[in-house]
Amino acid sequence: MRIVVAGGGYAGLACLMELRRRMADAELILIDPGEDHLKITHLHETVRRPLRRFRRSYMELGKRIGFDHYRHALDCNKLADFAAESAIDIDGHRLSFDFLVIATGAKPPSLSKSAQVYDRDDLREQDAGDLVSLFLGDETRPRELSVVGGGPSGIQILFELADCIEASRQPIKLRLVDREAKLLGDYPSKLGDYVQDKLVSAGIEYLPQTEYVSSDEDTLQFRDVSTGENLVVQSGLTFLFPGVSPSPCALNSDRYGRVEGYESIFGAGDCARFDSRGDDQLTAQIAVRQGKLVAQNIDRVSRGVRLFEYYFKELGYVVSLGPLDAVGWLFLQDQIVSGLPAFAIKEVVEAQYDLFVAGLDTYII
Numbered sequence: 001m002r003i004v005v006a007g008g009g010y011a012g013l014a015c016l017m018e019l020r021r022r023m024a025d026a027e028l029i030l031i032d033p034g035e036d037h038l039k040i041t042h043l044h045e046t047v048r049r050p051l052r053r054f055r056r057s058y059m060e061l062g063k064r065i066g067f068d069h070y071r072h073a074l075d076c077n078k079l080a081d082f083a084a085e086s087a088i089d090i091d092g093h094r095l096s097f098d099f100l101v102i103a104t105g106a107k108p109p110s111l112s113k114s115a116q117v118y119d120r121d122d123l124r125e126q127d128a129g130d131l132v133s134l135f136l137g138d139e140t141r142p143r144e145l146s147v148v149g150g151g152p153s154g155i156q157i158l159f160e161l162a163d164c165i166e167a168s169r170q171p172i173k174l175r176l177v178d179r180e181a182k183l184l185g186d187y188p189s190k191l192g193d194y195v196q197d198k199l200v201s202a203g204i205e206y207l208p209q210t211e212y213v214s215s216d217e218d219t220l221q222f223r224d225v226s227t228g229e230n231l232v233v234q235s236g237l238t239f240l241f242p243g244v245s246p247s248p249c250a251l252n253s254d255r256y257g258r259v260e261g262y263e264s265i266f267g268a269g270d271c272a273r274f275d276s277r278g279d280d281q282l283t284a285q286i287a288v289r290q291g292k293l294v295a296q297n298i299d300r301v302s303r304g305v306r307l308f309e310y311y312f313k314e315l316g317y318v319v320s321l322g323p324l325d326a327v328g329w330l331f332l333q334d335q336i337v338s339g340l341p342a343f344a345i346k347e348v349v350e351a352q353y354d355l356f357v358a359g360l361d362t363y364i365i
């Protein structure tokens with residue numbers, strides 16, 4: 001039996017590992033345009049740590065777990081053809097499959113941006129710390145640094161930057177720009193309040209209800225979403241984190257993970273929305289659970305037994321605020337944790353994933 005997994009992020013890797021555990025004889029193939037699995041939940045930490053620390057090569061993982069990796073980007077618009085032929089084309093070669101899993105994640109929107117503006121995909125290739133060092137060393141650039149996006153990723157990188165700027169002792173103005181009226185609006189309100197207090201105490205300018213439009217060399221153009229007025233600010237270095245959406249296409253999975261309309265194609269992680277009772281936000285903990293569930297169900301389909309439904313409920317969510325602070329909820333949405341205890345929880349969650357990638361599965365649910 002041959003199973004092809006497209007996308008080697010959290011969902012895809014979890015799926016491959018669970019498939020190998022359950023189906024020792026299956027031929028497993030990963031297709032991903034990159035060479036490495038990236039622990040992208042650490043991306044903001046590349047302000048102070050090298051990116052390579054968060055990469056694991058697919059070649060090394062493939063040897064250990066038992067899969068082959070082809071560098072290729074799957075074209076999701078051809079799902080009907082793939083299903084009809086039980087095969088995909090990779091650079092002119094035909095690759096047949098019994099099951100196909102799509103776990104291609106989500107991407108930021110492609111906004112117009114100039115040289116000193118970087119988004120999530122730029123940071124997959126470049127250390128944020130190097131970009132900050134270049135900026136700090138170039139006094140011809142405006143002494144202002146901006147982060148666009150008041151969701152968890154934007155906030156996490158903002159406070160890493162704040163810490164780094166403070167250590168540099170240079171008089172750099174920091175700014176957070178967000179389209180929404182309130183920070184972390186999708187989470188319990190105490191989280192946004194905690195972050196807002198921290199912005200004030202760190203002297204960071206906060207522009208809510210302000211939408212990024214474009215950038216020139218040293219300036220950013222914004223629009224006030226309530227009044228429609230335009231705003232121009234100076235910025236010598238800018239990070240864009242305006243959110244992500246499923247990529248290259250959004251899939252609808254049924255409660256077992258099968259992509260609607262196809263028996264042999266499954267979807268998991270940020271690219272797939274599950275029609276089920278389980279939580280379905282775009283997070284790594286959910287991507288891992290969906291990837292594992294899809295693997296379980298492929299094993300069960302191939303043995304002709306009843307499939308498992310996806311019903312995972314998030315155990316908590318913690319946003320880090322620099323190297324030693326964090327805020328989030330644990331087990332219940334009104335159970336808020338902050339400061340060092342929250343930071344410690346975040347570290348434990350990341351360590352659990354590190355163990356998982358290293359081959360030790362400690363996820364009990």
Ligand SMILES: Cc1cc2nc3c(=O)[nH]c(=O)nc-3n(C[C@H](O)[C@H](O)[C@H](O)COP(=O)(O)OP(=O)(O)OC[C@H]3O[C@@H](n4cnc5c(N)ncnc54)[C@H](O)[C@@H]3O)c2cc1C
Nearest residue numbers: 007009010011041073074104105269270282283284285287
């Ligand atoms: C800075 C940052 C911090 C975050 N912090 C947290 C956190 O603390 N906790 C949390 O739970 N979540 C966090 N998230 C969200 C979390 O990272 C995502 O929800 C998670 O990565 C989704 O996993 P995935 O496998 O669906 O996609 P990804 O991990 O994005 O992996 C997708 C993979 O698919 C590949 N791919 C893309 N297109 C194709 C194609 N056409 N064909 C084949 N392969 C393709 C990519 O190369 C990539 O390897 C954070 C995200 C960011 C950016």
